[in-house]
Amino acid sequence: MSQRNSLGFASGLACLAVFSLIVVAPPPASAEDLQLFYDNFDGGQVIAPGVSGGFSGFTSLAPVQGYGGLGSGSNVMAGMFLHNPTGDNFTNTPSVPTTLRLTGLPPHSGIRLSFFLAIIDTWDGEHFDSPGGPQDLFNVSVNGVNFFRHTFTNFTFNDQSYVPPPGGLLSSLSNRFAFMPGEPYDDSLYDMGQDLARFGNIPHVGDTLQLDFVANGSNWNRPANESWGFDNVRVTLLNVVPEPGSITLLSIATLAVARRRRDNDNAKAAHVAAERQVQGFAASRRRAGVRISGFGVRARGKSAGPS
Numbered sequence: 001m002s003q004r005n006s007l008g009f010a011s012g013l014a015c016l017a018v019f020s021l022i023v024v025a026p027p028p029a030s031a032e033d034l035q036l037f038y039d040n041f042d043g044g045q046v047i048a049p050g051v052s053g054g055f056s057g058f059t060s061l062a063p064v065q066g067y068g069g070l071g072s073g074s075n076v077m078a079g080m081f082l083h084n085p086t087g088d089n090f091t092n093t094p095s096v097p098t099t100l101r102l103t104g105l106p107p108h109s110g111i112r113l114s115f116f117l118a119i120i121d122t123w124d125g126e127h128f129d130s131p132g133g134p135q136d137l138f139n140v141s142v143n144g145v146n147f148f149r150h151t152f153t154n155f156t157f158n159d160q161s162y163v164p165p166p167g168g169l170l171s172s173l174s175n176r177f178a179f180m181p182g183e184p185y186d187d188s189l190y191d192m193g194q195d196l197a198r199f200g201n202i203p204h205v206g207d208t209l210q211l212d213f214v215a216n217g218s219n220w221n222r223p224a225n226e227s228w229g230f231d232n233v234r235v236t237l238l239n240v241v242p243e244p245g246s247i248t249l250l251s252i253a254t255l256a257v258a259r260r261r262r263d264n265d266n267a268k269a270a271h272v273a274a275e276r277q278v279q280g281f282a283a284s285r286r287r288a289g290v291r292i293s294g295f296g297v298r299a300r301g302k303s304a305g306p307s
């Protein structure tokens, strides 16, 4: 390609790019949900491509014991789960949060959180026998801001602030897990993924997500006999939209390729037409004996057509 043609093609491509940005830029791609993170604590951890991070803080695992098989479909308690028996306000021992921190998130409008929550042993709920009394609380914070804060109990189910939706309570008033051998206290299990009102669309934007899970309260009483755990933790990003810049550049590249193909096709068609025209003129010259010229070949006294 000559320099002049190259410049012409470049300027044409530039015009095409502007045209694409102003007129031909496609509408935004439809937003979709994206699984950001999943962990069943049995080697099944999955993190979305381009995203990094994981659990920190208190991360000890334990066998699910009698919780095994609770759930529905393929989403059931199995194998190991994260078990957090830290903190004791009777001895001024602070609880240690279990933290999930993920970075490199694509643009989105919120998150959906799903996990099995095991409430283990003698949680005392809202009041512990008297209104305004000491409590046992489970908390979830999103990027440092407390998002979920509710009391739970394994004694009298109605004496807790958390009210699960239909299908949210999988087990209660049953001893499913013994932290100490022979321990007789009842436990409960919740499928927090069923609680779409609270966990179905948690406001969150930005490329970093930090979730902190911790139990505490003025009656929080571990190591004596209260602890918690979770399994099958899943974080879904909501309304993930591809970045407009990548869409526009893709559009420009696609249109540029189409433009080059069209130019090549036009050039081929013109070349064929020219050959046919020259052949026609040559035949006409041979028939009529006239001098012809055309397409860069000036025929003076000899044939311009193919020999």
Ligand SMILES: [Ca+2]
Binding pocket: 040, 041, 042, 077, 078, 079, 080, 081, 231, 232
């Ligand atoms: Ca598991």
Ligand SMILES: [Ca+2]
Binding pocket: 120, 121, 175, 176, 177, 178, 179, 183, 184, 185, 186, 187
């Ligand atoms: Ca128990």
Ligand SMILES: [Ca+2]
Binding pocket: 122, 123, 124, 135, 136, 219, 220, 221, 226
């Ligand atoms: Ca307690």
